[in-house]
Amino acid sequence: MTSTAQDLHPAPVLEPGRTILELRGLEKKYPGTHALKPVTLAFKSGEIHAIVGENGAGKSTLIKLLTGVMPRTSGEVIWEGNPAALATPHEAMALGINAVHQEVVLCRHLTVAANMFLGEENSRFGILQQRVMVKEAQKIIDDLGFDLPAHVMLGDLTIGQQQLIAAARATVRGTKFLIFDEPTAYLTRKEADQLFTLIRRLKSEGVTIIYISHRMEEVFELADRVSVLRDGTLVGTRNIAETNDAELVKLMINRSIEQVYHKEHFTPGAAIVETRNLSGKGFENVSMTVRAGEIVGLYGLIGAGRSEFVTTLYGRHRKSAGQILWEGKPVQVNSEHDAIRLGMALAPESRRDQGLCLNLPVGLNLNLPIYKRISKNLLISGAQEKAQADRQIADLRIKTPTRHALASSLSGGNQQKIVIGKWLAHGAKLFIFDEPTVGVDVGTKAEIYRLFGALLSKGAGIILISSYLPEVYELADTLHVFRRGKLVATHGFRTADHEEILTQALAEKQEKLGGKI
Amino acid sequence: MSTEAIPAEKSKRNYNALFGLTLLALLVLLWVILSLSTSSFASANNISNLLRQGSMIAILAVGQTFVIITGGIDLSVGAVVGFATVIAAMLINAGIPVFLAIAITLLVGVAIGLFHGFGIVKMGLPPFIITLATLTSLRGIGLLMTNGNSISINNDAFQEFSRNSFLGVPNLFWMVILVGIPAYIFLHHSRWGRYLFSVGSNAEASRLSGVNVQRTIYMAYTLSGLCAAFVGVLLASRIGIGNPTQAEGWELQAIASSVIGGTSLFGAVGSVHGPLLGAFILATINNGANLLNVNAFWQRIITGVLIIVIVYFDGLRRRGGK
Numbered sequence: 001m002t003s004t005a006q007d008l009h010p011a012p013v014l015e016p017g018r019t020i021l022e023l024r025g026l027e028k029k030y031p032g033t034h035a036l037k038p039v040t041l042a043f044k045s046g047e048i049h050a051i052v053g054e055n056g057a058g059k060s061t062l063i064k065l066l067t068g069v070m071p072r073t074s075g076e077v078i079w080e081g082n083p084a085a086l087a088t089p090h091e092a093m094a095l096g097i098n099a100v101h102q103e104v105v106l107c108r109h110l111t112v113a114a115n116m117f118l119g120e121e122n123s124r125f126g127i128l129q130q131r132v133m134v135k136e137a138q139k140i141i142d143d144l145g146f147d148l149p150a151h152v153m154l155g156d157l158t159i160g161q162q163q164l165i166a167a168a169r170a171t172v173r174g175t176k177f178l179i180f181d182e183p184t185a186y187l188t189r190k191e192a193d194q195l196f197t198l199i200r201r202l203k204s205e206g207v208t209i210i211y212i213s214h215r216m217e218e219v220f221e222l223a224d225r226v227s228v229l230r231d232g233t234l235v236g237t238r239n240i241a242e243t244n245d246a247e248l249v250k251l252m253i254n255r256s257i258e259q260v261y262h263k264e265h266f267t268p269g270a271a272i273v274e275t276r277n278l279s280g281k282g283f284e285n286v287s288m289t290v291r292a293g294e295i296v297g298l299y300g301l302i303g304a305g306r307s308e309f310v311t312t313l314y315g316r317h318r319k320s321a322g323q324i325l326w327e328g329k330p331v332q333v334n335s336e337h338d339a340i341r342l343g344m345a346l347a348p349e350s351r352r353d354q355g356l357c358l359n360l361p362v363g364l365n366l367n368l369p370i371y372k373r374i375s376k377n378l379l380i381s382g383a384q385e386k387a388q389a390d391r392q393i394a395d396l397r398i399k400t401p402t403r404h405a406l407a408s409s410l411s412g413g414n415q416q417k418i419v420i421g422k423w424l425a426h427g428a429k430l431f432i433f434d435e436p437t438v439g440v441d442v443g444t445k446a447e448i449y450r451l452f453g454a455l456l457s458k459g460a461g462i463i464l465i466s467s468y469l470p471e472v473y474e475l476a477d478t479l480h481v482f483r484r485g486k487l488v489a490t491h492g493f494r495t496a497d498h499e500e501i502l503t504q505a506l507a508e509k510q511e512k513l514g515g516k517i
Numbered sequence: 518m519s520t521e522a523i524p525a526e527k528s529k530r531n532y533n534a535l536f537g538l539t540l541l542a543l544l545v546l547l548w549v550i551l552s553l554s555t556s557s558f559a560s561a562n563n564i565s566n567l568l569r570q571g572s573m574i575a576i577l578a579v580g581q582t583f584v585i586i587t588g589g590i591d592l593s594v595g596a597v598v599g600f601a602t603v604i605a606a607m608l609i610n611a612g613i614p615v616f617l618a619i620a621i622t623l624l625v626g627v628a629i630g631l632f633h634g635f636g637i638v639k640m641g642l643p644p645f646i647i648t649l650a651t652l653t654s655l656r657g658i659g660l661l662m663t664n665g666n667s668i669s670i671n672n673d674a675f676q677e678f679s680r681n682s683f684l685g686v687p688n689l690f691w692m693v694i695l696v697g698i699p700a701y702i703f704l705h706h707s708r709w710g711r712y713l714f715s716v717g718s719n720a721e722a723s724r725l726s727g728v729n730v731q732r733t734i735y736m737a738y739t740l741s742g743l744c745a746a747f748v749g750v751l752l753a754s755r756i757g758i759g760n761p762t763q764a765e766g767w768e769l770q771a772i773a774s775s776v777i778g779g780t781s782l783f784g785a786v787g788s789v790h791g792p793l794l795g796a797f798i799l800a801t802i803n804n805g806a807n808l809l810n811v812n813a814f815w816q817r818i819i820t821g822v823l824i825i826v827i828v829y830f831d832g833l834r835r836r837g838g839k
Contacts, residue, residue, distance in 0.1 A: 316725070340727040348725055355725075357718030359785050368715055368726040371708040378707040422726065 020045040020208050021066075021097075021177060026075035028061050035061040038075060039234045041227060043177070048199065048209040050219040050240075053229035053252055054413075054441035059212050062229070063179055066210075067099045068092035096176035100166050102185050102439060108155030113137035115154050116169050144168055144198055160187040160302055167198055178202060179210040184218060185438050188301040188467065189502070196222060214441060215468075216245050228252055249442060260446045261474040264453040265493075266293035268477070271328065272430050272461040273344075275313065278322035282308030283485040285322070288478075290430060290461040295452060297476025298465045300505050305485035306465045307349055310432045314346045315339040340369065345423035347416075349434040349465075355419040356407045363389035363403030365418050369426045392421040397447065413444030420451065431455055432463045437471060449475060469498055481505050536779050536831065540794040544801065551805045558808055565687045569679070569755070571800030572689040573598075573748045577771035578778070578792035579700050580744025583737045585775055586704075588717040588784030589637070589644035591738060594745040595767035596655040597629055599760065601749020603659045606668040606759025615675050619750050626746020627739055629655070634735030644738075652768065659761020668759040679754040689751060693793065696744065701789040713737060717784030773820060774799055777827050798823075 025038040036058045043049055053059050064070040066077075068086045077084050079095055086092055106115045113134040114121075122129045122136070137150035146164050154162055163183055170178055180199070184192045199209055199222060213219055219226055220240060227237040228251040235251050249260075269292030278286045283305030290296045298306040312319050315333040324331055326342050333339050339346075348354035357365055366389045367374065374384040389403040396417045400410055407415060416436060423431065433452075437445045452462055452475065466472045472479055473494065481489040481504045489496075489504045551558040558564075577594050584591045601622050608618035629651060636647035670676065681688050704710040712733045715723040724730045748767075753759055776782065777798060778791025799820060806816045 314725075336725055337727055337729065346725055348722075353719075354721050356722055357715050357785065360714055360718045364711060364715065368711075368723065368728065371711055375708045378709060379702070380706055380708055380711065382706070 017047075018045050019043070020080060022078040024076040024078065026062075026065060026077065027073050028058075028065060028070070029073045035232055036065070037232045037234075041234060041237065043208050043210070045176070045208050046203055046206045047224045048203055048211055048222050050211045050213065050223035050226040051229060052213065052216075052219060052226060052248060054443050057229040057252070057441075058232040059229055060181070061232075063099060063181055063210075063212070066092065066177075066179065067097060093173065096174055097179070098170040098173060098175045098177070099179040099181060100163070100170050100183055102182040106154055106162065106166060106169070108153065110154060111151055112141075112148065112154055112157070112165055113150040115165060116140065116150070116172060118169075120173075140168060140172060141165075144171075144194075144201075146194055158186075158303055160191040163187060164191060164195060164198075167195060171198070171202060175202075175207060177208045177210070179212070181212045182214065182439060183211075184213065184215065186302065188303075190301070190506070192218075214439070216248060219248070220245075252442060260442055260449070261470075262446060262449045262453060263475055264456065265477070266456050268292065268294040269459060272326070273313070274325040274328075276323040276325065278309070278312065278319055278324065280308060280312040280317055280319045283312075283482070286487050287322075288480060288487065290463055292429075292459045292461055293456050294477040295456065295462045295464050295475055297472035297479040298463065298482060299467075299469060299472045299479060299501060300482030302467055304482040304505070306482045307434055308485075309482075310346065310434060310463060310465065311348075313339070314344055314432065340426070340428075343427070343429035344432065345369075345426060345428035345430070346432045347419045347423065347434065347436055349438075351412070351415050351419055356415055358408040359406055361404045362393065362398065362400050362407055362410065362418060365407050366392045366403070366422045366425075369422055388425050392424060395424070396421045396451070413440040416440050416444065416448070420448065424455075428460065430461050430463070432465075434465045435467065436464070437466070437468070469501060473498065473501070537788065537790050537794065540778065540791065540798065544794055544798050547798065547801045547805065551801070551808065555805070555808045558805065563804070563808070565682065567797075567800055567804045568687050568690040570804065571797040572687070572693045573751055573755075574767065574770050574774055574799065575693050575793045575796035576696050576744050576748050576751075577767060578774035578796045579696055579789055580741035581768075581771040582775045582778070582780050582787045582789070582792045583700075583704070583713060584644070584741045585772075585780050585782060586713045586717045586784060586787045587734060587737045588720075589734070589737065590648065590772070590782070591633065591741045591745075592645065592648040592768050593629065593633070593651040593655065594741060594748075594771055595764045595769075596652045596659075596761075597626055597742060597745035598749040598752055598764035598767055599762055600629075600655045600659045601626060601746040602753040602756075602763050603663055603668065603759040603761050605750050605753040606670045607662070609670055609672050609675060610668060615672065622750050623743060623746050626742040626744075626749070628742075629746075630739035630742025631735060633738035633742065634731075637738070638731045638734055656761050663759070663761060670753060670757050670759065675754055676757045679751060689755070692747075692751060696747070697789060697793055704787075704789055709733065709736060714785050770796075770799060773824055776824060779831060 019042045021043045023039050023041045025040055026036065027038045028036040039062070051059055051062070065072050066086065068089045068091050071087060077086055084091070084095060107118065110118070111134070113136075116137040117133050122133050134150050141148050141150055146168065148157065148161055148164065154165065157165065163186060167180070167183065183195055187195060199211070203209060211219070211222060223240050225237060225239055226243065226248065228235050228248060230252060238247070271289045271291050274289045276287050286309055288296065298309070300306050308317065311317055313324065313333065315335045315338050324333055331342060333342070352358065357368070363385065367385055370388065371380065374381050374388060386403070392398070393400060393403060398410070398417045398421065399414050407418060410418070420433070420436065436448055440448070455462060464472060464476060477493050479491040479501070480487050481501055483505055489501075491501065548558075577598070581591055581594060604625050605618055605622045608621055609615060613621075633644070633647055633651065636642045637644055679689055683691055704713065712723065712728050715726075715728055716730050716733045720730050752763060756763070774795035775787070775792040776795070778788065778793070778795035780787035780791060802819055802823070803816050806813070806819070
């Protein structure tokens with residue numbers, strides 16, 4: 001393959017507005033579940049079509065059918081007027097159907113360029129033309145306006161940057177139909193803007209975009225039309241100009257939007273934890289206090305040092321300077337163990353990598369922090385193990401058949417409930433939630449926020465990290481803004497507006513995205 | 518995730534028990550076939566012999582399984598067995614009381630296990646590498662200590678033990694029960710057993726949940742070393758000599774038994790009964806092949822095919838159940 005930047009973006013061959021892909025009664029049944037009830041829907045070329053719905057509503061199933069990952073149970077797919085089997089991913093790609101997934105499925109140990117051309121390497125006499133590929137990849141990246149180097153290892157980029165590369169990769173392959181599955185879940189605002197620019201550009205070239213997201217404002221910013229799925233049923237398709245937030249949320253969950261951000265105010269009590277000029281890898285000089293009954297929100301871009309700050313507070317990393325006071329007394333937190341003993345609990349950022357033992361049962365995951373308490377001389381009390389797990393499953397309404405089901409078999413929202421739920425029986429005083437609602441649907445979000453209220457009412461304090469401004473804005477009693485490892489501003493509950501907070505988080509607009517590399 | 522999905526989940530939950538029963542059925546089937554097709558298989562003598570042959574690998578496989586559940590591997594166990602026969606022989610010949618000699622030998626096994634833990638946790642070496650290194654060096658140390666000679670053990674009572682039976686069952690098989698029952702309780706009903714699984718599934722998540730990951734890894738390798746040293750004592754008793762080149766390739770047999778018994782080399786999946794059954798299935802195949810006058814080379818091939826077939830079907834089931 002010797003592509004140049006020009007022929008990567010061929011002139012639109014499709015007349016905009018023509019139907020490119022049509023679903024006729026598309027249906028998928030698993031043993032025991034009806035994942036997608038017959039869907040009939042037509043996608044037009046050059047449209048951005050958003051699909052929204054709660055987790056488990058059938059969005060992933062729809063993507064899997066369209067990308068040939070799974071066979072359909074019944075129904076027809078018409079591609080450019082002809083029936084398509086879509087039996088294999090290869091067939092879907094050959095037609096021009098591609099997908100960019102929420103979790104980047106690329107090779108972290110290869111360079112950005114190698115990933116861009118994976119499967120279509122440029123070689124001469126069987127020898128890879130590495131320098132040529134790096135050059136071409138760089139050209140494509142620059143062309144798209146991403147400020148990223150093509151020669152570094154993909155794993156050296158942040159997750160958000162990797163996502164941009166994945167999107168760029170999908171555009172290289174004569175794509176006519178591109179599916180984005182929650183692409184902005186891990187992106188900073190700036191990265192998201194770059195991605196939106198890319199998406200609009202693809203649209204102008206006649207590419208059809210399916211955009212799946214939980215974030216309503218993105219749907220309204222980007223989409224031409226939006227379809228709503230609920231419990232495997234297509235409950236409606238609207239032109240974006242003719243609908244609003246409230247209607248969509250109502251279609252999705254049969255519940256009004258005011259009920260999502262559920263905020264209870266308590267009079268803050270005594271300080272639970274205080275940091276004085278705490279410094280460590282990735283952040284410096286952070287002083288803050290968390291009191292009983294309050295939510296302290298940490299807002300900033302990904303990489304601003306918020307996660308590093310809390311993991312250091314939690315003993316995962318060493319502090320380089322400063323002091324931690326627990327209930328007014330200076331303490332040393334040298335390990336997670338110390339932190340947990342004091343009464344801290346951490347629900348980490350990445351469920352998959354840090355939060356869950358995916359191939360183990362739900363019950364084991366829930367009980368992991370408290371096995372010491374429910375066992376006597378090493379031997380676990382079977383009755384208590386069952387009681388504790390079943391209680392959390394019931395209290396949190398974790399949707400699982402039994403506590404023996406594997407964590408991996410649950411939906412994202414329910415997995416997140418495990419990550420949080422395992423600390424509830426532990427009796428912690430300080431709860432640290434790092435991006436607790438990434439990839440979680442509106443209904444589960446509301447449940448998680450309600451849970452915050454319940455914790456606060458029992459006298460706990462919460463540190464809430466979120467890159468999603470409305471979330472910290474609507475929930476935090478004290479809102480700290482982080483930028484490049486420093487705490488740059490502090491606000492009370494709704495004392496500043498979105499604009500001001502965003503500006504503080506971004507500050508120098510020219511700040512280089514890939515500056516750390 | 519509707520209510521209709523419950524029956525499927527229940528069957529998955531019983532899957533472990535089912536897999537164990539399948540292995541047991543396979544073992545019984547092999548025994549029935551061999552009893553019918555040979556005159557000598559069902560004799561008391563042969564069965565005792567088979568139990569003795571299988572017992573030692575079975576104990577090794579239990580220790581190995583602990584390690585594999587954490588996502589690691591212990592290649593050193595065969596070498597530890599050989600080394601332990603030398604230690605036991607030297608101590609007994611030096612006139613040290615047998616029980617003390619055995620205790621010291623077991624402690625050597627513990628020390629080797631701790632060293633593996635140190636290499637993995639503190640030096641950051643992959644388990645494959647550190648245990649491969651001890652595999653080769655322990656054989657070397659043993660050869661140096663013995664000048665390459667075998668040491669004959671001059672203590673009849675010690676050797677009697679492995680030849681005798683209790684209630685008609687060979688003592689060596691009783692040893693499997695002695696190890697198996699505490700191992701079962703440890704793995705499935707103790708806190709540390711849970712931690713083995715959680716570390717094997719996701720070490721970072723376990724760590725953030727307050728599990729002492731380093732200690733868990735030390736523990737797994739220490740138990741494996743302990744099992745191997747114990748097998749060394751049993752082997753010394755059975756053959757009456759200390760020789761560092763004994764038990765060549767037993768590590769692979771132990772791993773094979775464990776894998777046949779349903780342990781996943783990716784970690785976080787395993788049991789105690791599985792590897793035990795796996796070890797006796799392998800022993801039965803070897804024993805039966807001898808009786809049927811099958812070329813000894815074929816036994817190795819059959820073992821290989823069996824590993825592929827069982828692990829393949831196990832994988833099919835797991836994937837299919839998802």
